[in-house]
Amino acid sequence: MNLADPISSIMSKDLITLKPDDSIAKADNLFKSHRLHHIPIVEDEVLVGMLSKSDLLFFKRGFGDDKDLDQLEEIRLNNYEVCQIMTRKLAKLESNDRINVALEIFKENIFHAIPIIDDGKLVGILTTYDILKNLAIEGNAISEYKY
Amino acid sequence: MYKEDEEMDVTVFGTGTSGHQYVSSTIRKYVEKAGLDIHVVESTKVSDFLENKISSVPAIKYKDEVITLKSNGSFNKSLRDAVKSILKKSNYGAMTQILIPIDFSETSANAFFFGHRLASDLGLMVKLVHVFTPVVSDITGQVYYDPGQSDVAREQLNQFIEKYDKDWGSDLMGGALVDGEVLLGYPADQITRTTEDPHTELVVVGTTGQSKIKDFLGSVSRSVIENAKCPVLVIPRDSGYKQTKxxxxxxxxxxxxxxxxxxxxxxxxxxxxxxxxxxxxxxxxxxxxxxxxxxxxxxxxxxxxxxxxxxxxxxxxxxxxxxxxxxxxxxxxxxxxxxxxxxxxxxxxx
Missing domain, CATH: 3.40.50.620 (HUPs)
Structure with a gap:
């Protein structure tokens, strides 16, 4: 991975998104079924927020800790919309920005996923996992590692 | 020197910090909303703390009851409980409410979650009503009433409220207050009677939302819709809350x-x-x-x-x-x- 390469070379483009008025129950099911950690929230193709698994867990804290109450918890989540718990203030980049710019943002340790916006539209997201994945698949990164 | 205030005063003990003022203003807000003639006064004198046996601040005293607010993550919950405790002594004054009958089924739970969101948006409080019906013998016609059973129902309702009446979203005190009552009798009669309370703006009842099954609308919901003295909102089981537009x-x-x-x-x-x-x-x-x-x-x-x-x-x-x-x-x-x-x-x- 060349840090001078554009973000478009490593970002995730096949996105699962939600609308702001989708229920939190729907988001919960997506997190469970797709091993996701971040879901971009999009309205009319414009990014309006990001929902992280941490946002969801914070909302669920203290609730649903009893297995008998799981069903009630799902009903509760169905009565809230993702716009109520999503993060609205986001760091954003463009797809032709360099990877090292994204690394500077990740180093701040506030965001673990950066939405990539071109001409006002969401075209991908870049997560710390994308960085790790690309480091790991490079032969050098593995072969040079000494036990 | 702190003097014993009028019985209708709420004293908020603290050190004059923003937290102290937040407690006072929150109580003031709810007291005003309930239209109660209760004055909220602040006390920052250590001698007052000692005289009133205040062990930590912020603390609240109302009608000889001292409530100490928790300083850890439960602060908002304890403040919310304190507000409820103060208002409950005056039967919530003129606060208007959404009445939600609950039998702890999924259908009625959905009606509660929906109704709670609606009440929060409309600035109302939620009154949960659980009706406990004593057993009547088919043969002798005698009514068997075991007070222990209604205590179980009351405990179940209290646990439900304790679990769900807390800060749910980002607006910690913004959610509607929830109170509950266990009534004895036949559900349809008792719920309909409760709708006569002029403070009840709306009743929210649940349905299974499955049109093909016979009990789509339970007999209780049906009777409430027929006889209620206020509007009734019927919520299908799978219908989640969305702001009405x-x-x-x-x-x-x-x-x-x-x-x-x-x-x-x-x-x-x-x-x-x-x-x-x-x-x-x-x-x-x-x-x-x-x-x-x-x-x-x-x-x-x-x-x-x-x-x-x-x-x-x-x-x-x-x-x-x-x-x-x-x-x-x-x-x-x-x-x-x-x-x-x-x-x-x-x-x-x-």
Whole structure:
């Protein structure tokens, strides 16, 4: 991975998104079924927020800790919309920005996923996992590692 | 020197920090909302703390009861409980409420979550009512009442409230307050009686939302809709809360519109609401009569159902006006008529 390469070379483009008025129950099911950690929230193709698994867990804290109450918890989540718990203030980049710019943002340790916006539209997201994945698949990164 | 205040004063002990002021202003806000003649005074003197045996601050004293607020993550919960404790001593004053009958089924739980969101948006409180019916012997006709059983019901209700009456979202004190009551008797009678309370703005009842099953609308919900003294909001089991923006209201004629509009606006206000009034008539040309959209159809239920399915409003409103076409629909087959709207909340105005 060349840090001078554009973000478009490593970002995730096949996105699962939600609308702001989708229920939190729907988001919960997506997190469970797709091993996701971040879901971009999009309205009319414009990014309006990001929902992280941490946002969801914070909302669920203290609730649903009893297995008998799981069903009630799902009903509760169905009565809230993702716009109520999503993060609205986001760091954003463009797809032709360099990877090292994204690394500077990740180093701040506030965001673990950066939405990539071109001409006002969401075209991908870049997560710390994308960085790790690309480091790991490079032969050098593995072969040079000494036990 | 701290003097014993009037009985109707709430004293908030603290050190004058922003946290202290937050407690005072929060209590003041709710006391005003309830229209109670209670003064909230602050005390920052250590001698007052000692005299009143205050072990830590912030703390609240009202009618000889001292409530110490927790300083850890439960601060908001303890403040919320303190507010409820103060208001409950005056039976919540003039606070208006949404009444939600609960039998702990999933259907009634959904009605609660939906109703709680609505109450939070409308600035109302939630009153949960669980009706406990003593066993009546079929043979002797004797009523067996074991006080222990109603205690179990009361405990179950308290646990439910304790679990769900806390800060749910980002607005920590913004959620509607929840109080509960266990009543003894037959559910339909007791719930209907509770709707006579002038502080009750609305009753929220749940339905299974499955039109094909026989008990789509339980007998209790059915009776409450028939006899309630206030509007009833019927929530299908799978219908999650969404802020109401689009409404389809069934009207018989143009003359009905002002009454229906008033009923809707009394609950939801008028800002940002898009209301469409519709009527179904046979052998007429479809079109508009002032604000009324007239649909042509022999089968009113089917025509209405199709229109609603096509337009997917957030809410359907029906006025149960005496001797009206809609009332006759309701009387002929009430559950069937609601079943056709199985996925959309229905507000029944009286």
């Amino acid at each position: 689009t409404i389809i209201a069934a009207a018989q004629s143009v003359d009905d519109i002002p009454y229906i509009r008033e009923g809707i606006q009394k609950l939801f206000g008028s800002e940002g609401l898009q209301i469409e009034f519709i009527s179904v008539k046979n052998d007429v040309d479809p079109g508009k009569d002032k604000d009324l959209t007239i649909l042509n159809g022999e089968d009113a239920e089917h025509t209405l159902s199709t229109y609603i399915d096509d337009h997917q409003p957030d809410l359907v409103v029906v006025w149960k006006k005496k001797h009206s076409f809609w009332e006759s629909l309701f009387h002929s087959s009430f559950s069937k008529n609601l079943a056709m709207l199985s996925h959309i909340p229905v507000l029944v105005l009286h």
